[in-house]
Amino acid sequence: MTYLPSTTADPGTDMGPVAQVITPDGERVADATLEPWLHEVGDDVLVGLYRDMVRTRRLDREGVALQRQGQLGLWAPCEGQEAVQIGTARALRAADFVFPSYRESGVQLVRGATPTELIQVWRGEEQSMGDPFARRTAGPQIIIGAQTLHAVGYAMGIQRAEALGGVATDDVAVAYFGDGASSQGDVNEAMVFAASFGAPVVFVCSNNQWAISEPVRVQSRTPLAARAPAFGIPSLRVDGNDVLACFGAMRWALERARSGAGPAYIEAVTYRMGPHTTADDPTRYRDPAELERWRGRDPIARVHALLRARGALDDEAAADIAADADRLAADVREVCLSYRTRDPLTIFDEVYAEPHAALEAERRAYAAYLDGFEEGAS
Numbered sequence: 001m002t003y004l005p006s007t008t009a010d011p012g013t014d015m016g017p018v019a020q021v022i023t024p025d026g027e028r029v030a031d032a033t034l035e036p037w038l039h040e041v042g043d044d045v046l047v048g049l050y051r052d053m054v055r056t057r058r059l060d061r062e063g064v065a066l067q068r069q070g071q072l073g074l075w076a077p078c079e080g081q082e083a084v085q086i087g088t089a090r091a092l093r094a095a096d097f098v099f100p101s102y103r104e105s106g107v108q109l110v111r112g113a114t115p116t117e118l119i120q121v122w123r124g125e126e127q128s129m130g131d132p133f134a135r136r137t138a139g140p141q142i143i144i145g146a147q148t149l150h151a152v153g154y155a156m157g158i159q160r161a162e163a164l165g166g167v168a169t170d171d172v173a174v175a176y177f178g179d180g181a182s183s184q185g186d187v188n189e190a191m192v193f194a195a196s197f198g199a200p201v202v203f204v205c206s207n208n209q210w211a212i213s214e215p216v217r218v219q220s221r222t223p224l225a226a227r228a229p230a231f232g233i234p235s236l237r238v239d240g241n242d243v244l245a246c247f248g249a250m251r252w253a254l255e256r257a258r259s260g261a262g263p264a265y266i267e268a269v270t271y272r273m274g275p276h277t278t279a280d281d282p283t284r285y286r287d288p289a290e291l292e293r294w295r296g297r298d299p300i301a302r303v304h305a306l307l308r309a310r311g312a313l314d315d316e317a318a319a320d321i322a323a324d325a326d327r328l329a330a331d332v333r334e335v336c337l338s339y340r341t342r343d344p345l346t347i348f349d350e351v352y353a354e355p356h357a358a359l360e361a362e363r364r365a366y367a368a369y370l371d372g373f374e375e376g377a378s
């Protein structure tokens with residue numbers, strides 16, 4: 001049998017075949033696949049998801065501001081991607097282990113990251129992300145796709161825990177990555193291993209349409225979710241700006257992995273509203289009309305509209321949530337400003353247990369380089 005790819009498909013902007021339960025206007029609609037995973041989700045849960053998304057956006061804007069003010073080395077904005085992060089992360093248990101990319105600030109927040117842990121890494125501070133085992137969440141992965149292999153390795157460890165003298169669990173490992181990462185060898189290897197060993201791992205692909213300046217359509221002639229079944233992994237393609245759809249999809253995936261049925265894959269179709277990082281200028285490669293189209297699909301606005309229409313969110317509750325998010329941002333700023341930039345030469349201090357000549361030579365050369373910036377140096 002011959003399979004021919006469609007050359008006319010535009011997986012990036014084709015919003016048709018996605019599972020959705022909250023429309024961009026805030027209307028609750030049914031989806032046959034997702035509904036079984038959502039039946040007992042009440043307004044209280046939805047308010048919680050809304051709160052988490054508001055906090056994530058506020059944190060994100062503070063991160064960008066702190067970087068612009070020279071307080072952070074870099075920030076990878078996640079504005080627009082709050083629903084996939086919060087919906088999937090809130091479906092997890094504390095014991096599951098999460099392997100995120102650098103853009104999953106909302107996931108880190110849900111996993112209990114403190115203000116210190118949230119910004120340390122972007123300031124390049126020692127200790128970086130704290131102890132990954134304390135929150136069962138790895139630090140933000142910069143190497144594209146590498147965390148998918150880590151997640152599969154961890155999941156295979158879960159399978160073997162008892163045989164290795166540990167305790168059997170139904171924990172699940174989760175890997176978050178982007179559409180660009182799905183072109184990476186690591187991700188494809190991870191999927192082969194996950195499928196071959198039936199590992200309890202969930203792949204969450206946040207398809208935000210762009211891998212820096214490369215649009216997803218350049219990298220894939222089919223929706224990304226369509227690739228997973230070819231590896232032997234069932235997948236769901238959901239509206240990544242619909243927090244409830246992401247929550248339901250994740251429950252489906254987790255249940256599968258926990259019950260021993262093996263890995264699952266979610267493609268959450270979303271959009272990166274801001275730059276790739278604070279070092280990027282998307283106006284050089286993105287059509288402003290595209291950005292405007294996606295503004296109408298804002299993940300927070302639609303939940304806000306739904307909750308208001310149901311009478312589950314009044315002015316006072318909305319103000320409380322906004323104030324709570326402001327407090328988080330203030331805490332992050334306070335921690336950030338409390339750091340003192342250290343003498344750059346201290347980077348040589350703890351690289352080796354014992355000093356040696358080559359290190360000393362490097363230190364001297366770097367000191368001379370830094371002296372070159374002194375006022376009046378020529």
Ligand SMILES: Cc1ncc(C[n+]2csc(CCOP(=O)(O)OP(=O)(O)O)c2C)c(N)n1
Nearest residue numbers: 103142143144178179180181208210211212
């Ligand atoms: C192995 C590797 N190759 C290249 C890079 C440079 N790089 C950083 S981000 C990025 C694009 C990633 O796009 P995507 O996976 O869609 O994630 P997004 O940033 O959109 O969330 C690239 C190529 C890298 N960090 N690691």
